[in-house]
Amino acid sequence: MAVLWNKHRFSGGVLVLDTTNTLVLRGHADRSFDRFEDRAEISRFAEAARTFRPAELGGRAPVFENSEAAAGRVIALREAADRLFRQAVLSGQLDTALLPAVLRAAASCLDGASEMVGGAERPYGDPATPLRFETALGVSALSLLSGNEWRKIRICPNCNWLFVDRSRNASRLWCDMAVCGNRHKARRHYERSKATEVSHG
Template identity: 55%
Template sequence: MTVSWTPHRFTGGILALDTANTVVLRNDPEKTFDRFDDPAEIARFAEAASGFRAAELGGRRLEAPEPRTIAPVVLSIREATDRLFRHAIAKGAIAAGHLPDFLMACAGGLSGSSTEIGAPGRPFGDPATPIAFEAALAVSALSLLRDDTVARLRICPNCSWLFIDRSRNSSRLWCDMAVCGNRQKANRYYRRRTAAREITNA
C-alpha cells in the first residue's frame, strides 16, 4: 500500500526530522513500523517534501531517481539523526559519542555531490536545478546541531515524533494539536468516564 504523504506527516518542521518521523511510534515496539520499508516511498516522500519544506530548501526541489540505491545512506542518516537528537532532547545535551556515527552518515549523503550550498538565500544551492535527496537530508540534519535549534527540539508525548517548536513562547506540546492533542484529550475523557463508572459500581 502506498503512503499518503499528508501535511501531518511533515509536522517535524525540518526535513531531517520529518525523515526521522517516517518510523512511526518508536516508543511502542508492538506498533512501530517504517514507512520507508518500500524504498519507492523515499522518492514519493522526497517529492512531497519538496513542497512542504520549500522554505527550508530555498525552493530547491529534491530528487531521488534511484531510491533503492540511496536507501542505505538515507536510513543511516535517519537513524543517526533520531538517536542523537532524541537523546539530546531528553538529556538537554548532545552525547559526544553519538556524533561520529551521525557525521559519518551525513558524510555518506554528501560524498560524490558536486553541488554548492550555503550561499545567501540559497541554503541548499541553486533552485534552478534539483538536489539529490540524500545530500539535502545531510545538510538539513547538520543544521540541527546549532545551539538555538537544539533548544527548540521536542518529542511528542503521544506519538513520539521529533519536532521543532517555533512558537514564540516555546510552549508547543504536540507534534500536531489536531491529531495528537485531540487524541490525548479523548483518552483523558475516556479514562475519566471509566474511573467515574468504577466508583459508581463500587
Template identity: 55%
Template sequence: MVVSWTPHRFTGGMLALDTANTVVLRNDPEKTFDRLKDPAEITRFAEAASGFRAAELGRPLVAPTPEKIAPVVLSIRETTDRLFRRAVSKGAITTGDMPEFLEACADGLAQSRTEIGRPGKLFGNPATPIAFEAALAVSALSLLRGDTIARLRICPNCSWLFVDKSRNSSRLWCDMAVCGNRQKANRYYRRRTAAREVTNV
C-alpha cells in the first residue's frame, strides 16, 4: 500500500520522532501497522521529510537503496521509540536502553562520509544531500539533550511521540487538528450518550 506522506505524518517535531511514528497505534496490538513495511516507502518518506523537516535538516535527504538501508533505519526507529517512550513515562532515560540505541545510531552513521555538527548546522553542509540513515541517526542522538527530553510527550489519542515546542509546554496532542478534534468529538459523543441514558431512566 502506497502511503500518503501528509503534513500530519510529520507532527513529531523532529525527524527521529516522525520516523518512530511510522508505526501506527503501537499501544493497540490488534490495530497497529507499520507504514515502512514496504522498503520502497523509506525513499518516499525521505523525500517528504526533506520538505517537511527542511528547517531541522537544512539539507535534502537521499535514500537510494531502501532495501539495503531498511534494517538500519528500522533499528534506529525501534530503539529510538523504546528509549524515549520510556523516558517520557519515567521522566528519565534508562541507561540499560542506551547501548542498543547507540549501536543503531552508529550503524546509521558508519557508511556516511559527510561532515556534521558545524555551528548552527547540526546536519552539516546545506549544499549537499545527506543519507537518510545518517540524518536519522543525527536526529535521534540530538534527542538526548536535556531540554529536549523535558519536552517529549506521548499523544494520548494515537500514542505518537512528539516534542512540545509550545511556549508554556502545555501541548497535549501531537496534532490538534487530528487527534485533538477526535478526542473532543469522543467526549461530546460520550456526554450525549450519558445524557440520553439518564433521560431514559
C-alpha cells in the first residue's frame, strides 16, 4: 500500500531528519518497519518534500532517480545521520567516531551533482529547475552540521522520531503535537481512568 506522505511525516524540521524518520519505531525490533522498503516510495517522498520543505529546498522540485544505486546512497545517509544525531541528543555532543560515515554518505549523495548553492540571491539555486533528491539530502545533512542547529535536535518520546526544536524556549516535547502529543494525552487519560476504576473497584 502506498504511503500517504502528509505533513506529519515531515515533522523532523529538516529534510535529512524527515528521511531518518522513514524507518518507523526505531529501537523496537518487533514493530519497526521501513517506509522505503518499496523503493518507489523514495520518489513519492521526494515529490512530497517540495510541498512540505519549500523553504529548505528554495522552492525547487527534488527528483529521485529510482535505481538501486541511488536508493543505496539515500539509505546509507539516512542510517548514518540517524546514528550521529540520535547519539548527539543523548550525549549533548557530536561523536567523531560517527561523523565520518555521515560525511562519506553525504559526499556520495553529492557526487556527480553540478549545483551552485549558497548564493545571496538564490541560496538553493534556480527554483525553476529540478534538484536531484540525493543532492538535496546531502546538503540538508551538511547544513545541519554547519552551525549549532544540531544542538536543537530532540527525540520524540512517543514515536522515537528525531526533530528540530525551534520553539522560543526550547521546550517542545513532541515531533507533532497534533499526533504524538494527543496520543500521549489520550494514553494518560486512559491510564488515569483505569486507576480510578481499580481504586473504586
